[in-house]
Amino acid sequence: MTTPKTNKQDVDKVTGVETTGHEWDGIKELNNPLPRWWLNVFYACIVGSVIYWVLMPAWPGLPGIGGYTKGTLGFSDRANVSKDIAQLQAERAPLAAKLSGADLNTVEQDPELMQYAFAAGEAAFKDNCATCHGAGGQGVKGYPSLADDVWLWGGTLTDIRHTLEVGIRADHDETRYSQMPAFGRDGILSAQEISDVTDYVLNFSGNSDAGAEALSRGQEIYAVNCVSCHGDAGLGDRTQGAPNLADAEWVYGGSKAEVMTSISRGPFGVMPAWAGRLDSSTLDALAVYVHSRGGGE
Amino acid sequence: MSNKSQSSVEVHNVKAVNAADGRKFYKKREPIYPKRVNGQWRKIKWIAMIVLLGIYYGVPWLRWDRGPFLPDQAVLVDFEGRRFYFFWIQLWPQEVFFITGLLILAALGLFFVTALFGRVWCGYACPQTVWTDLFIAVERWIEGDRNARMRLDKAPWTWDKVRKKVSKHIVWLFIAAATGGAWILYFHDAPTVAANLFMGTAPVTSYLFLGLLTFTTYTLAGTMREQVCTYMCPWPRIQGAMLDNDSLSVVYRHDRGEPRGKHKKGEPWDNRGHCVDCNACVAACPMGIDIRDGAQLECINCALCIDACDSVMEKVNLPKGLIAYDTEANSIRRQMGDKPVFRFVRSRTVYYATVFILVSAVMLYALVNRSSLDLNVIRDRSPNFIQLSDGAIRNGYVIKAINKTGEARTVTLSIDGPESMALTGLGVAAHDGVVDIEIAPNAVRAVRVFATMPKGVAKETNDLTFNLVDPEDGSRRSAAATFAGPKS
Known part of the structure; x- marks a missing residue:
């Protein structure tokens, strides 16, 4: 070992130690000995790093060859993550099975099951549902809110679970299906008739300022074209997904122009059938989560 | 080595390991053979060792009855259950600030004591000092005192030397393993985990930590000793900031001792100092230094040199205290011919004491006013609010009701807000505007609740x-929240 270069001329008077010759504003660095064990730790680290290269993935491959040195221990982060996920699923399996077997209506009374269903449902909701229905299920124009008390196809846990399974106007044998005609586009009603019936529909919720004459014209058109699905008082029909026209909620907007657009084009909202895409216990969890958003019946 | 025909005092052939003329680069550790001393400070150190080791090894075995649902260990850090139990106190993870407060108190206490009495922590209470002291005692018990140990190390390898060395390391390893083992007991039910450790059925982490702490105790107290204090520990560097000219430290009184020199029995003490240059202080020092070189980084103020010197002073019929707890200011006063003064009340100590009392008071207040009930409210932000079919406005909240007792309880949740506001919950019974929530013992229950206001009443923000x-x-807890409505 070579002795570090020191300044033999410059010896600190107080301690009698040579300095390294480094000086900052009159403060000089003394050249005190480094403990032997410290030095040995440094050498041990060098040896350790060489051992690490052998045992663990360390060096990238040469250009053109690619790959990397895999190390003799066979360590792989990717494999570890897969293992962790499998372990996590195994740990969750008992609760998932309990949820699958449970009557959904009792889940909310069971804190443990509720906590699991809520967390699992929230995760599944954010992955699969939030794109259309929003992060908290608040919906946007054209995509119904899941947080309010308005349900096109029913808001009990069983109804929600079934809707999730079969979808709406989706590729499933039992899918929930209905179709409102495109009264304007298909030439069933004229523009004036659509305006009149819109006034009549808006009047259900007291939001129309049209005169009695227009309303009576609209009533006639409504009685012929709309009443079979939406009902005499415009309360809708859940068996065919016909929305309530008398409440404050409008999936496609509640201004006169928006309602006229809906009547003219005939809305045809679609939700995929989730059976087959998500497993049964995830659907249960999703139903509980959606039900818990605030509007569940 | 000693010359008893001329003097009653044994003279030791020993040199300080950090002596200025012996310094070399990449110097090997010089073995230190601390000599046994007797005296009042040694007695205090024995008592401190017994008390501190007794606390460390004994506390996990203390029991404390908390009812059927909670562990009965008096001091338990329960990572699995996420609780910390300390006799009658039970802390939850969100109350970890009490631990922070305790650490702040420990730091302030250390500053205060250091400013008052110097490095008493280093000398008496630091685990490094206590365990090193214990390991040296074992070494002395098996291999003999200083001279015998030096002879043994120089001697060729005989059966007797092997026997002594092996038995010393076995006892050391046993103490080290007991130290590592006792650490584990603080994190699990002590009797169970102690049995499991022997049966081989304890968790892997327990064995890992047992091994780690056995290794560190064995190396730090057995083989590294004073090097830990000199090279590894940051405290000797920091504590310079707490010391001043009035802080107590172990000091050799130059004014009385110099000029030093050998002394034969019956010789007069005129025109010379009281130090007989017997090196007893150096031989006793576990750090291997010479206290007569003045204040040094290496000195841990263990006061063993005081005892060593006092017994020599007794033999030569001089007053004790040539080496004593003293202050820098006093040694200057003595040189000027003034009387020594000990000033314990100084702005520094007053500041440390004030802050210490202040923090203690705040912590005590917080501890006494802790409720066995806790409440957290998280309001839905997405959506901010919901309009219902009749135009009413509803906000969703997640209520976390926390039961810190060992018994199940049913608590009621109510709201103080605009008069028209109604409260409902999911999976809980609502009646008369309140919601009943059952909480399991020692548990958190998250419940979704909804506050609803009729159409047209809600402002943009409502408290x-x-x-x-x-x-x-x-017992009751309240939490402030807001209720969002549409922009008017």
Whole structure:
């Protein structure tokens, strides 16, 4: 070992130690000995790093060859993550099975099951549902809110679970299906008739300022074209997904122009059938989560 | 080595390991053979060792009855259950600030004591000092005192030397393993985990930590000793900031001792100092230094040199205290011919004491006013609010009701807010505007609740307060929240 270069001329008077010759504003660095064990730790680290290269993935491959040195221990982060996920699923399996077997209506009374269903449902909701229905299920124009008390196809846990399974106007044998005609586009009603019936529909919720004459014209058109699905008082029909026209909620907007657009084009909202895409216990969890958003019946 | 025909005092052939003329680069550790001393400070150190080791090894075995649902260990850090138990106190993870406060108190206490009495922590209470002291005692018990140990190390390898060395390391390893083992006991039910450790059925982490702490105890107290204090520990560097000219430290009194020199029995003490240059202080020093070189980084103020010197002073019929607890200011006063003064009340000590009392008071207040009930409210932000079919406005909240007792309880949740506001919950019974929530012992229950206001009443922001009350013992917690409505 070579002795570090020191300044033999410059010896600190107080301690009698040579300095390294480094000086900052009159403060000089003394050249005190480094403990032997410290030095040995440094050498041990060098040896350790060489051992690490052998045992663990360390060096990238040469250009053109690619790959990397895999190390003799066979360590792989990717494999570890897969293992962790499998372990996590195994740990969750008992609760998932309990949820699958449970009557959904009792889940909310069971804190443990509720906590699991809520967390699992929230995760599944954010992955699969939030794109259309929003992060908290608040919906946007054209995509119904899941947080309010308005349900096109029913808001009990069983109804929600079934809707999730079969979808709406989706590729499933039992899918929930209905179709409102495109009264304007298909030439069933004229523009004036659509305006009149819109006034009549808006009047259900007291939001129309049209005169009695227009309303009576609209009533006639409504009685012929709309009443079979939406009902005499415009309360809708859940068996065919016909929305309530008398409440404050409008999936496609509640201004006169928006309602006229809906009547003219005939809305045809679609939700995929989730059976087959998500497993049964995830659907249960999703139903509980959606039900818990605030509007569940 | 000693010359008893001329003097009653044994003279030791020993040199300080950090002596200025012996310094070399990449110097090997010089073995230190501390000599046994007797005296009042040694007695205090024995007592401190017994008390501190007794606390460390004994506390996990203390029991404390907390009812059927909670562990009965007096001091337990329960990572699995996420609780910290300390006798009658039970802390939850969100109350970890009490631990922070305790660490702040420990730091302030250390500053205060250091400013008052110097490095008493280093000398008496630091685990490094206590365990090193214990390991040296074992070494002395098996291999003999200083001279015998030096002879043994120089001697060729004989059966007797092997026997002594092996038995010393076995006892050391046993103490080290007991130290590592006792650490584990603080994190699990002590009797169970102790049995499991022997049966081989304890968790892997227990064995890992047992091994780690056995290794560190064995190396730090057995083989590294004073090097830990000199090279590894940051405290000797920091504590310079707490010391001043009036801080107590172990000091050799130059004014009385110099000029030093050998002394034969019956010789007069005129025109010379009281130091007989017997090196007893150096031989006794576990750090291997010479206290007569003045204040040094290496000195841990263990006061063993005081005892060593006092017994020599006794033999030569001179007053004790040539080496004593003293202050820098006093040694200057003595040189000027003034009387020594000990000033314990100084702005520094007053500041440390004031801050210490202040922090203690705040912590005590917080501890005494801790409720056995806790409440957290998280309002839905997405959506901010919901309009219902009749135009009413509803906000969703997740209520976390926390029961810190060992018994199940039913508490009621109510709201203080605009009069028209109604409260409902999911999976809980609502009646008369309040919601009943059952909480399991020692548990958190998350419940979704909804506050609803009729059409046209809600402002853009409305204030409300959630109240959680236990009707049985009257304990209550409140949490402020807001209720969002549409822009008007």
